[in-house]
Amino acid sequence: VRTAILISGRGSNMAALLAAARDPGFPAEIALVLANRADAGGLATAAAAGIPTAVVPSREYGRDRAAHEAAVQAVLEAHGIGLVCLAGYMRLLTPWLVERWAGRMLNIHPSLLPAFPGLDTHARALAAGARLHGCTVHWVTEAMDAGPILAQAAVPVLPGDDEAALADRVLAQEHLLYPAALRLAAGGAVAWPAPAAVLSNPLP
Numbered sequence: 001v002r003t004a005i006l007i008s009g010r011g012s013n014m015a016a017l018l019a020a021a022r023d024p025g026f027p028a029e030i031a032l033v034l035a036n037r038a039d040a041g042g043l044a045t046a047a048a049a050g051i052p053t054a055v056v057p058s059r060e061y062g063r064d065r066a067a068h069e070a071a072v073q074a075v076l077e078a079h080g081i082g083l084v085c086l087a088g089y090m091r092l093l094t095p096w097l098v099e100r101w102a103g104r105m106l107n108i109h110p111s112l113l114p115a116f117p118g119l120d121t122h123a124r125a126l127a128a129g130a131r132l133h134g135c136t137v138h139w140v141t142e143a144m145d146a147g148p149i150l151a152q153a154a155v156p157v158l159p160g161d162d163e164a165a166l167a168d169r170v171l172a173q174e175h176l177l178y179p180a181a182l183r184l185a186a187g188g189a190v191a192w193p194a195p196a197a198v199l200s201n202p203l204p
């Protein structure tokens with residue numbers, strides 16, 4: 001499956017996906033890394049790995065999210081993309097794009113959803129006194145960080161943890177979880193919505 005990774009920043013999850021996809025048996029081919037900012041650090045990493053990159057700068061579109069997404073969609077189509085992984089892509093998507101990629105777009109989020117959707121998840125987990133924290137890969141739907149969950153990894157919150165220590169512990173798991181989840185999704189081992197054959201109960 002020709003897969004695009006969408007990033008806004010350093011792209012460490014992107015790098016983990018690229019590394020996994022080097023395995024010839026991996027069911028996803030990373031065919032494009034697309035950023036919404038020209039200064040996303042991950043672009044250089046992708047280019048160094050020989051992966052085609054594209055920038056569709058959201059700043060140039062201001063509040064016109066529809067126009068920005070139309071440009072993103074055009075790039076995805078031009079590259080023949082069949083699956084999209086959001087990896088630190090810090091831009092809310094409109095229903096228009098989400099609908100186009102329903103069942104073909106994944107996101108990684110740094111909390112055990114449904115706990116702590118949104119930003120500052122590690123600080124909020126600490127403030128809430130959570131004993132367990134982690135990360136989630138989910139299918140992207142219209143509601144932010146609320147799509148069907150594909151995979152999760154948990155880590156303990158340890159005494160003395162600060163935000164950075166907890167973020168590091170979660171990030172190490174993100175780098176294992178996202179490739180594992182992409183392997184399942186691209187290989188067809190998991191699907192959402194579930195295939196019709198699975199949904200239909202035989203009548204008595």
Ligand code: GRF
Pocket residue numbers: 007009010011012013014087088089108109110171174
């Ligand atoms: C990760 O923690 C990811 O879960 C969140 O943003 C961060 C991106 O980090 N959505 P990176 O760009 O993959 O290094």
